Amino acid sequence: MKRNSFLWLMWALLVLGTALAHAAPKKQAIKNDECLACHSDASLTKDDNGKQVSLHVDDGKFKASIHSMFNCTDCHTEISGAPHDPATTKPQCATCHADQQSKYDHGAHAKAIKAGDGKAAQCQDCHGSVHELLPSSDAASKVNRHNIPTTCGSCHGKAATMQSAGLSTAPFNSYEDSVHGKAVNGGSQTAAVCTDCHGEHDILTARDPASGIFKFNVPQTCAKCHGNESKQYVASIHGKAISRGNWNAPVCTDCHGIHGIKKPSDPNSSVSASNMSNVTCANCHEGVKLSNEFGIRGNRTSTYLASYHGMASKMGSTVAANCASCHTAHNILPPSDPNSSVNHANLAKTCGQCHPGANDNFIKGKVHLDAQQAGSDFGGKIVNLVAKFYVWMIIATIGGMLLHNIILFRRKLEMSRKGSARILFRMSKLQRAQHLTLLLSFFTLVFTGFALKFPNSFLGILLFNSETVRSWIHRIAGVVLILVGGYHVIYAVATAEGRKLVKDFLPEWKDATDTRDTMLYYLGFSDKKPQYKRFNYAEKMEYWALVWGTFVMAATGLMAWFKVGVGTVVPRWTIDVALTIHFYEAILATLAILVWHFYMVIYDPDSYPMNWAWLDGRMSIEHYQHEHPLDTEALANAPGSEPEEATEKEEETVGAHD
Incomplete structure (x- = not known):
């Protein structure tokens, strides 16, 4: 009985509360035009700890922005009328963009702000003013794909900003000169921009395992654009080593570079014909680290450079074979793998790419010849x-x-x-x-x-x-x-x-x-x-x-x-x-x-300073008699006792002197 009475009481209160709520007068939303009546004034400012801060909102830009479909009070929730008292709270983007805010909060920029770096990027630094914000599809938007490098460069291209954070402008500057940066500047809508590799809101450092630029994640990041190359890499000896967690194995950026990636045809590229063997592959395959840690032979570069291919490459040849010519660029496999281009069964075909007609005899010998350590060869x-x-x-x-x-x-x-001065002829014409x-x-x-x-x-x-x-x-x-x-x-x-x-x-x-x-x-x-x-x-x-x-x-x-x-x-x-x-x-x-x-x-x-017989054929009789006294035939047939009496007749020559 008591329980029923309690339920009836609760129902009555609910009905009464609903009726009162409907009976209460509704709060009227302030129209944007009312706000702009004041805020469109360019001279409108407020004092913020002694600093004058503009409160101006450009009417035209606001109406063209993506936020124009909302009321001002949707963000400025504490404003209930116009005119109004100064606002005490700052609008929060997370009110509408909770997912993006959550990702940002876990990113490097938010962590930098929490650590006291007031220059670290926040929403408006990348997207622009909320009153002028344009959709990313708009060519004028700061986050339009074509404009992203410029937007990131507004911080990462400024030396003072980067130095205060313990960073450098070199990554941004090298990107601008890279194959990606040049393509973007040329109008490409598919070339990689900052956010393709680093992410958008959840930008993490390279040491974070969840980052797209964490070493073990780089192949997957590059695969977003370079699918075929990534597929070959994953199946290669390098890709398999990375999948096993080997930090020493190279990923895309170890060979191609990070921000300053250039076309292979560019002589400054780390994978150009001249730099690949001399520099890039040598970073790992020339020293003893691989030998000591994994039993892989070193001195691969020095033996290559000692060969004709290597010497021609150092002379500037772009057609002489380099590492990739034989081992391929991405699908590098050990010689023991039947699919490897340097497997013994495939060597004739590999060599035949440059040397048509190469057969089994042609490949009998070491390519990386080290005569000092010939072993059983x-x-x-x-x-x-x-x-x-x-x-x-x-x-x-x-x-x-x-x-x-x-x-x-x-x-x-x-x-x-x-x-x-008496002469004879030592050499004929x-x-x-x-x-x-x-x-x-x-x-x-x-x-x-x-x-x-x-x-x-x-x-x-x-x-x-x-x-x-x-x-x-x-x-x-x-x-x-x-x-x-x-x-x-x-x-x-x-x-x-x-x-x-x-x-x-x-x-x-x-x-x-x-x-x-x-x-x-x-x-x-x-x-x-x-x-x-x-x-x-x-x-x-x-x-x-x-x-x-x-x-x-x-x-x-x-x-x-x-x-x-x-x-x-x-x-x-x-x-x-x-x-x-x-x-x-x-x-x-x-x-x-x-x-x-x-x-x-x-x-x-x-003879000093020169025995000129090699040039004019002449030699003094005294000198000749001193050097070849037993050549009586030549001395007896000497054409004259004085130079002017001698005539050069080939049949009278003494002979040759090499």
């Missing part, structure tokens, strides 16, 4: 042995040449005296032409060859740092050297002069005794000066060294030039051996010319 062992052999041969040969010349120079300097052609082609090959090996030296600079220019000059000079060598063979076989030349150059036992006697005489152990024929032992050594060196350099050079054809017949490592021989033979030949030949022609006191 047969080709690498051969290259290592050849390199060691040449190092010791160069030391012994050039060292012996230097010692020989020092001995002769010291003694001859003491014995030097002026020669007679034909011989001098061969010598001059050989000289020019040889030094051109030396210049352009070492420019490839040392591209950062003055040699590379003089060739405009152009691999195309260098390679063509080198090959043309090589062809000239081969042609002059071939012509010399014909000359030596088909002409009487040539046959006599070769005959006089043939080694004989006397050369060995002359070598011994020369050393004894110039060391002061003998008073008997050795007597030489037309060519002494040193000249014969140089001639046959030239013949051998020309053959070796031509053969190995042609193997390198036509590597695909050669590589389809013999294993790939034989080309590596050929290149090693080519390099060390070039060093040997160059030093031999500088140390041995230049001494005989220039620095020998008997």
Whole structure:
């Protein structure tokens, strides 16, 4: 009974309350025009702690804004009439935009404000004044896609604002110069802007696992625009390492950069043809960190740079193979994976992209050749042995040449005296032409060859740092050297002069005794000066060294030039051996010319400052008799006792001096 009475009482109170509510007079909303009657006055201000704050609302801009459909009092809820007392509370965007406010409250800007940074962005900093706010679809809106970089730059592009927050303007400035920034400035509506990567209201720092720019989230963030590349990356060895939580594995931004991403064709891009191998991939694959932590071999970049591909790349070539040419750009897989472009079964196809016709023989050898650590690689062992052999041969040969010349120079300097003006002809026109052609082609090959090996030296600079220019000059000079060598063979076989030349150059036992006697005489152990024929032992050594060196350099050079054809017949490592021989033979030949030949022609006191026979064919009879007293035929056939009496007749020439 008591319970029923209570229920009846509550029902009666409810009915009474409803009736009273309907009977009460309704509050009338203030029309916007009433507010604007005062607030459209540009001079309307209020005092805020001694600072005059404008209360002006632009009538036209407000009516064009997205908020014009609402009454002023929808936001300014404490205002009930006009005119009114000063408002004591600030309108809250969260009243309507609760979801956005919630996200903002968890973001970096809100946290900065709570930490005391009064310059951190709030709603109006990005969206603009609430009285002038435009929808994001409006081209004039501060949050229109095209304008977002400018809006963010109003803070992130100001040095003072960034410095006070312990940040830098570099990210914003580099974005402006990036492929994304340039595309946006060019009118693109799809190129990435700040909010695509950082989010809109819930902007978080890179260390927050929920952030779109947190390392492990970067691939998914980039996938919003770059779906195909992301799919390949996720399946790659790098993507799988990231999925396992490996912080050392690279994500998109590790290779492409963060804000300053550029087109791969841009020479300043971190993934350009020249920078990819030298800089970007080297950051991980050159050092020992990967070796120590994961057992992955380092020194990948240095071995690449030591190869033709690497040297050509350093010379500025944009077509020489780089890391991505073989390993691909995003779908990088370990060699053990059957789908990998560098799996042994796929190597011929991969190499064939640049070298049509590459077969299984062509790929027999290491691409990242490290002869010092050849291990079980047969080709690498051969290259290592050849390199060691040449190092010791160069030391012994050039060292012996230097010692020989020092001995002769010291003694001859003491014995030097002026020669007679009577002359004979040491070299014919034909011989001098061969010598001059050989000289020019040889030094051109030396210049352009070492420019490839040392591209950062003055040699590379003089060739405009152009691999195309260098390679063509080198090959043309090589062809000239081969042609002059071939012509010399014909000359030596088909002409009487040539046959006599070769005959006089043939080694004989006397050369060995002359070598011994020369050393004894110039060391002061003998008073008997050795007597030489037309060519002494040193000249014969140089001639046959030239013949051998020309053959070796031509053969190995042609193997390198036509590597695909050669590589389809013999294993790939034989080309590596050929290149090693080519390099060390070039060093040997160059030093031999500088140390041995230049001494005989220039620095020998008997010839100094120059034996000009190579240019005009002439040599004084006294000098010739001093050097080659046993060549009685040449001395007997000397054309005259005075220079003006001599006439240059090719059939009367003494012979050739290389």
